[in-house]
Amino acid sequence: MFFSKTCEYAIRAVLFIANRSEDAPKAGIQEIAQGIDSPGHFIAKILQVLVRNGLIQSTKGPNGGFYIDSQNRQYTLADIVKVVDGERLFKGCGLGLSQCSETKPCPLHESFKGIRQQIYETLTSTKIGEFNEALNQGLQYLKER
Amino acid sequence: MFFSKTCEYAIRAVLFIANRSEDAPKAGIQEIAQGIDSPGHFIAKILQVLVRNGLIQSTKGPNGGFYIDSQNRQYTLADIVKVVDGERLFKGCGLGLSQCSETKPCPLHESFKGIRQQIYETLTSTKIGEFNEALNQGLQYLKER
DNA sequence: TTATTAAGAGAGTTTAAAGTCTTTTATTGG
DNA sequence: CCAATAAAAGACTTTAAACTCTCTTAATAA
Ligand code: FES
Ligand code: FES
Numbered sequence: 001m002f003f004s005k006t007c008e009y010a011i012r013a014v015l016f017i018a019n020r021s022e023d024a025p026k027a028g029i030q031e032i033a034q035g036i037d038s039p040g041h042f043i044a045k046i047l048q049v050l051v052r053n054g055l056i057q058s059t060k061g062p063n064g065g066f067y068i069d070s071q072n073r074q075y076t077l078a079d080i081v082k083v084v085d086g087e088r089l090f091k092g093c094g095l096g097l098s099q100c101s102e103t104k105p106c107p108l109h110e111s112f113k114g115i116r117q118q119i120y121e122t123l124t125s126t127k128i129g130e131f132n133e134a135l136n137q138g139l140q141y142l143k144e145r
Numbered sequence: 146m147f148f149s150k151t152c153e154y155a156i157r158a159v160l161f162i163a164n165r166s167e168d169a170p171k172a173g174i175q176e177i178a179q180g181i182d183s184p185g186h187f188i189a190k191i192l193q194v195l196v197r198n199g200l201i202q203s204t205k206g207p208n209g210g211f212y213i214d215s216q217n218r219q220y221t222l223a224d225i226v227k228v229v230d231g232e233r234l235f236k237g238c239g240l241g242l243s244q245c246s247e248t249k250p251c252p253l254h255e256s257f258k259g260i261r262q263q264i265y266e267t268l269t270s271t272k273i274g275e276f277n278e279a280l281n282q283g284l285q286y287l288k289e290r
Numbered sequence: 291t292t293a294t295t296a297a298g299a300g301a302g303t304t305t306a307a308a309g310t311c312t313t314t315t316a317t318t319g320g
Numbered sequence: 321c322c323a324a325t326a327a328a329a330g331a332c333t334t335t336a337a338a339c340t341c342t343c344t345t346a347a348t349a350a
Contacts, residue, residue, distance in 0.1 A: 001147070001233065001234060001237045001238070001239045001257070001261075002146070002147065002239060003239070003240075003241075004307075004308090005241060005307075005308065005309095006307075006308075008239075008240050008241030009241070011240060011253075012240055012241070012251075015252060028325095028326070028327090029326080029327075039308085039309055039310080040310095041309070041310050041311070042308070042309050042310080044327075044328085045309085045328095045329095047327085048327080048328060048329080051327090051328090052328095058326090058327060058328090059316085059317070059326085059327080060315075060316045060317050060318095060325080060326055060327045060328080061316060061317025061318050061319095061324085061325055061326060061327080062317070062318050062319060062324070062325050062326075063317085063318075063319090063325085063326090064316085064317065064318090064325075064326050064327065065326075065327085066327085077253075088146065089146060092146045093146070094146045094147060094148070094153075095148075095153050095156060095157055095287075096148075096150060096153030096154070096157070097286070097288070097289055098289055099289075104286045104289070105285055105286065106157075106285060106286060106287065107160060107276040107279065107280070107285045107287070108156075108222075108267075108271075109285070111267045111271070112146070114263070115260065115263055115264055115267065116146075118259070118260055118263060119260055122253075122256045122260065126253075126256070131252040134252065135252070140250055140251060140252045140254070141242070141249050141250065141251060142240075142251065142252070143242070144242055144243055144244075144249070149337075149338090150337075150338065151337075151338075173295095173296065173297090174296080174297075175296095184338085184339060184340080185340095186339070186340050186341070187338070187339050187340080189297075189298085190298095190299095190339085190340095192297085193297080193298060193299075196297090196298090197298095203296090203297060203298090204296085204297080204346085204347070205295080205296055205297045205298080205345075205346045205347050205348095206294085206295055206296060206297080206346060206347030206348050206349090207294070207295050207296075207347070207348050207349065208295085208296090208347085208348075208349090209295075209296050209297065209346085209347065209348090210296075210297085211297085
């Protein structure tokens with residue numbers, strides 16, 4: 001809807017890992033792919049990018065896997081979106097003009113500005129660890145089945 | 146941002162035609178492509194779909210072109226979006242679950258619901274003819290240059 | 291009624307996103 | 321140190337959106 005498929009997977013994966021990291025040991029790729037119902041090799045690629053950008057942690061080898069340490073749990077969804085999809089959602093023109101501009105606005109500029117603002121506030125105010133309880137209680141889901 | 150590129154072009158083209166149709170004669174493809182800075186053959190394809198769905202009108206031959214008759218000027222942006230991009234923007238899950246559900250919601254469901262609602266209200270309340278004055282006065286733009 | 295004009299239709303190409311596979315590198319338990 | 325494990329890296333394939341081209345059909349003006 002707003003995000004690329006890659007970014008949707010990324011968010012779901014990070015929420016999954018954040019939840020797992022609270023108590024249990026590191027999560028492996030197979031487990032994550034399972035937990036968010038995504039293609040294994042594909043989510044692996046995405047996680048590499050998140051690790052490279054410091055949003056999540058990983059270690060190789062036995063008992064290795066992905067995790068999120070306590071300080072990184074303060075990251076917000078906006079951080080993930082910026083890394084994966086860039087600033088387009090926050091700064092692009094909704095009608096596809098090459099740049100959104102106050103001085104040469106498209107007809108929907110004012111409307112879009114408000115909507116974009118609401119999206120921005122939502123994403124910057126949502127921390128990646130804040131759904132753990134609801135997820136554990138089965139009130140929210142990261143996959144269908 | 147929210148729309149496919151095709152849909153962005155479609156909206157810009159319809160706004161252009163609605164504006165042109167107020168006074169001037171029908172607009173040809175070249176003129177439209179020029180006016181919204183889009184690939185000519187591509188916008189031609191898109192306009193075919195809009196005509197087929199009754200959102201705009203066209204006639205072939207000399208003095209032919211695209212236009213919007215007075216009753217169709219009541220259409221809203223939401224009508225264009227539905228025809229071109231379908232209902233995904235209004236009904237899809239923002240985290241990519243195969244369907245948005247109240248009973249098995251994703252963690253962002255409540256947030257997305259509000260944003261989606263705002264988008265929906267904006268698009269359904271915006272008529273395709275309402276920007277004519279601002280466009281003519283050069284206060285709003287359908288292309289960069 | 292015919293030449294010209296402009297949209298319609300359909301097939302084809304390009305590009306970028308999505309997804310897959312195979313090899314390499316790092317970690318660690320034995 | 322060595323075997324096993326699991327992520328990192330890179331190349332590759334598939335798919336769908338974006339874009340192009342050519343030919344056909346309809347309208348009309350002369
Ligand atoms: S110019 Fe289009 S959203 Fe600002
Ligand atoms: S379930 Fe994800 S937006 Fe409703």
